């Protein structure tokens with residue numbers, strides 16, 4: 001039987017695309033090579049990492065701030081296997097939820113590795129080697145990404161781990177070396193620091209969180225240092241010797257120079273992710289890729305081959321679950337003859353540490369590079385009543401607005417619950433708000449969101465509580 005659409009991969013891009021297509025009346029199927037649906041995000045990414053971040057944050061709070069609020073508990077004790085079980089149950093609930101949604105929407109599922117034989121023809125090879133051919137009018141490639149590797153360093157997922165291994169460590173490493181100060185390195189570094197590891201982060205660049213607003217990144221680094229994380233910036237790990245009881249990493253200045261040896265029990269390689277297209281047969285059907293191996297698509301998410309589309313981590317853009325989801329919806333709508341669209345200027349980016357870091361739109365560096373004149377409004381959480389009473393005053397909100405039109409161009413939040421609060425900024429920007437629009441919108445008191453309103457007022461130097 002021929003389908004209207006077959007989606008290869010069931011991460012947040014793929015499963016959302018399939019559900020939207022089914023809603024629009026397309027006969028739809030998915031192909032998934034793993035045992036469970038949900039891709040990187042649900043199985044070894046967003047969901048398990050957030051479970052461990054949540055649990056480890058409460059563990060740290062129980063040890064540090066409960067007493068100050070008059071809650072007397074003994075020193076918290078860590079039961080790591082139980083914490084891992086809590087995380088695994090969260091993953092299980094989420095992946096089962098995707099299976100339920102696919103079924104509910106009458107999306108057929110093929111278990112196995114999908115290979116595009118020709119436009120409209122996919123061979124699915126199951127784990128036992130059996131193959132079947134699926135025919136379809138359209139194909140969406142949603143095969144996601146894989147861990148980027150460091151030349152000469154073998155990830156064994158036991159002592160030299162990727163994020164996947166770092167989510168299942170059987171005991172707390174005394175010394176954890178994190179290679180890469182991006183989102184994943186800082187999130188998982190935070191988890192293990194809270195649980196008792198000494199964490200050193202080595203970063204090639206002279207700053208953490210490359211791509212995010214520099215002012216935010218510098219302030220965030222200071223906070224992480226106060227928490228006990230240490231950093232070695234402008235440095236590179238060139239080799240890791242795993243022959244002895246302790247790992248011995250060679251670390252040298254990024255520009256080259258004398259290497260030093262740093263010992264660790266576990267090394268987490270978190271230098272980024274690369275598009276995953278292995279076994280898909282793209283060369284056989286001449287689907288073009290860009291110079292970084294990503295599937296090349298046009299503004300309608302179409303590849304150069306008619307009837308083949310691509311979405312999510314396997315194409316250009318931020319490797320984020322919600323970006324893939326929005327592309328999934330857009331691709332389904334385009335295939336169904338509607339006007340699907342993704343606004344790449346308004347994609348929030350969140351680091352789920354404590355405090356959280358969240359941003360949407362342009363950073364100051366991007367605005368300067370583009371020669372766009374802007375005004376800045378900044379408001380610290382030390383001046384926000386709710387943050388003060390909760391003893392969570394680290395960080396600030398910063399709003400960047402066009403100097404001529406006052407249109408909001410970027411919002412950056414370093415602070416408690418920043419990941420939830422950034423949604424307000426995204427909605428405002430999607431509607432083309434000015435900073436004055438936000439400043440004149442009534443915000444409930446006492447909430448952390450008042451800091452957003454105050455930052456908007458600060459654009460015109462009229463914040464009340466500063």
Ligand SMILES: Cc1cc2nc3c(=O)[nH]c(=O)nc-3n(C[C@H](O)[C@H](O)[C@H](O)COP(=O)(O)OP(=O)(O)OC[C@H]3O[C@@H](n4cnc5c(N)ncnc54)[C@H](O)[C@@H]3O)c2cc1C
Nearest residue numbers: 009011013033039040041045046114144312313319320321
């Ligand atoms: C530790 C970690 C934490 C993260 N945290 C966040 C976060 O908090 N927020 C956020 O937005 N993003 C986060 N991400 C990123 C997020 O996981 C990805 O952006 C997202 O999963 C990409 O979705 P996708 O659908 O493009 O691909 P994926 O989720 O990678 O899914 C691709 C799927 O395709 C399948 N597949 C591949 N090839 C084939 C084939 N030939 N045949 C059949 N199936 C195939 C794979 O098995 C997989 O299930 C995190 C990532 C990691 C590693």
